[in-house]
Amino acid sequence: METGAKGGNGIGKPVRRVVIAGGGTAGWMAAACISKILGKRLDIKLIESDEIGTVGVGEATIPTLLNFHHLLEINEQEFMAETKATFKLGISFENWRNVKEDYIHSFGLTGTDHWTAGFQHFWHKGRERGLAGDYGDYCLELRASQENKFAHLPRQGMNYAYHLDASAYARYLRRFSERFGVQRIEGKIVDVTTSALTGHVRSITLDSGLDVEGDLFIDCTGFRGLLIGQALGVEYEDWSQWLFNDCAAALQTTSVGDAVPLTRSIAHPFGWQWRIPLQHRVGNGIVFSSRYVEEQQAIGALMGNIAGEPLMKPRVIKFTPGQRKQVWKANVVAVGLSSGFLEPIESTSIHLIQRSIIRLMQMFPSEGIMQTDVEEFNRQAALEVEHIRDFIILHYKVNNRIDAPYWVDARNMPVPASLQHRIDLFRETGRVFRFPTELFAENSWVQVMLGQGIMPLQHHQTADLMGDEELSHFLGGIKGQIDRTVAGLPSHQSYVERYCAAPK
Structure with a gap:
């Protein structure tokens, strides 16, 4: 990746151009919030490629997402219809304490x-x-x-979250963001240019040859961490000594019964399986440790424990549980999988995206990036993830x-x-x-x-x-x-x- 002294973003330079690298849930949640609140003052661009698939994590959520939607004034009925969402009241943990012993962690x-x-x-x-x-x-x-x-009760008497189609949610937020001026740019990122003087990212180069310059960059490039990791060299803290799982296989099936207001988490001898009921299908998957089971054996266990017809072949995702040692460095803020990953056992993926975005809005560097803000952002982010x-x-x-x-x-x-x-x-x-x-x-x-x-x-x-x-x-x-x-x-x-x- 090239470096150069010209055009560097010095500390104290006002932020007027925001570039979001990557789409998916993280990218479009960031675009939606920033554009809704500050869109009149900023030039906001989001870069994504139709050729690069998203992980699609986060089809089960927790109640904090309601607060995010309230801030953005999103209509719940419209959102749920467009994302084919159902309600969620908790998670059913089956075989976790012991085989054939179950309990529910409810809201x-x-x-x-x-x-x-x-x-x-x-x-x-x-x-x-x-x-x-x-x-x-x-x-x-x-x-x-x-x-x-389920029903909505007076005075918010029922605490709930959603099961939703993550891909449809990203599309919904894209339409929302574009109404507030976000410009989507199609393309693959092939290079990142940084300033030798400041260490800040100057621009992103796409496969079309287009250079996209910015003052603040949001890294939503997933596990690759193209900006925070590859360009800026922020190290990753590995937590696999406590969290053994390093693989997941995802699968969608047809619905064969009424949708229940629970995410099911079914423990296996080498990991656990999820079932997430939507209006039009069921999301399924298995999270497992490659140290304890072969990939095909895990997929076989998943295929042997589904209801309904498969709508796709199982898609394997490999990951390292942990977090970046810094999620904000120079003029790059990592959001979503680029900042770290905790398996979706308690449906915290979208919550952590949301918290990063809200924290950034609270500390938004309108008049220039201040190191004290960067340090406080990283301190809060680290504590939050460690508690989870x-x-x-x-x-x-x-x-x-x-x-x-x-x-x-x-x-x-x-x-x-x-x-x-x-x-x-x-x-x-x-x-x-x-x-x-x-x-x-x-x-x-x-x-x-x-x-x-x-x-x-x-x-x-x-x-x-x-x-x-x-x-x-x-x-x-x-x-x-x-x-x-x-x-x-x-x-x-x-x-x-x-x-x-x-x-x-």
């Missing part, structure tokens, strides 16, 4: 907390006294997902499976001290420690730790202040209200058909 809250202690302490006391049912009985979203029901990393590792570390070396090795592996502290704290006290700004709330940690088989050794003494009658009334009141609400909900399938049916 929303479980029970009612006291200011001194979370609901799990009162539930734990109730279990000891024979007064409580399953932990999930006290969560509306979980119970609705079990009954395959720990939550994902938890699913593997805490398991009772003895049927496969993959699971035994995962249980025996040393984990980051930050995660080990959370596990020990919950096991010994029932308490959950978390940072205020991290993604997964206390209820998520409780659901997964209980689901994976950790039962606290004690509960908070506040729960002991309730006698059996009072505790039974407290727990029964929560469960009764949820049961009544769920009984009144329509089926998820009928609600989708009425609310946001995709055009035939």
Whole structure:
């Protein structure tokens, strides 16, 4: 890649030209947000090639995407119809704790907390006294997902996300972005020119010979990281010592039944399989470790556990779990897969794209790139990803499976001290420690730790202040209200058909 001193972007130079390298979900989410908010002040170009396919990760989402759409004033019914989306209330983890033992990690809250202690302490006391049912009985979203029901409730009373067609979502956001002035340029990137004086990217050269100059570049080139990695040399931090999986195979099938408001995550002896129901098809895939299984064997396991007719041949994706040591360097910000990758076990891919874009908007260098902003951006991004990393590792570390070396090795592996502290704290006290700004709330940690088989050794003494009658009334009141609400909900399938049916 060429370097040159002319035309370098010096620190302090106002940013007026934004170049987004790569399309797909990451590129078009970036284009949509930047153009909607700052499009009148900026020249925004997005480069992508029809010949280069996108990974298409992120067909399952989490509730934070609703906030992103709210910021962009996106109409939910229109968006869902065009992306053939369905609703999602959580993830069903099957065979994770042990073979034939399942649980659900749902959105929303479980029970009612006291200011001194979370609901799990009162539930734990109730279990000891024979007064409580399953932990999930006290969560509306979980119970609705079990009954395959859904509806919008007053005062945002139901927490939900979406299952969506990632390719259709990128097309939808492209149309949205172009209305706000984004110019799409077709072409493959063949060279990146940097300034020897500043180290900033000056321009991107396409296979057509066109040079696209910019002041700020958003790297959405996927695993290749053409700008952040190849041009600027930012190293990649490998987390495969904790996250064994390094391959995935994706497959689409026809729908053979009603769409359920759950992502299914089905554990295998060497990884896990997903099922994501959309209006028009089902997304399927298997995530696995090449250290424990041959590729064809993993694909065979996937093909033997699908419902419906395949619409394509399985597409294999290879990856290294981890993150870039810097996601913003010089005048390049990496968004999406170019910044790192965590397997989609908790549907965080689109969330991390969204967070990078929102963080960039909050620190947008209109009057010039400042190193203090760059350092703060990288600090926040690293902490956010590390918290999510720990939550994902938890699913593997805490398991009772003895049927496969993959699971035994995962249980025996040393984990980051930050995660080990959370596990020990919950096991010994029932308490959950978390940072205020991290993604997964206390209820998520409780659901997964209980689901994976950790039962606290004690509960908070506040729960002991309730006698059996009072505790039974407290727990029964929560469960009764949820049961009544769920009984009144329509089926998820009928609600989708009425609310946001995709055009035939």
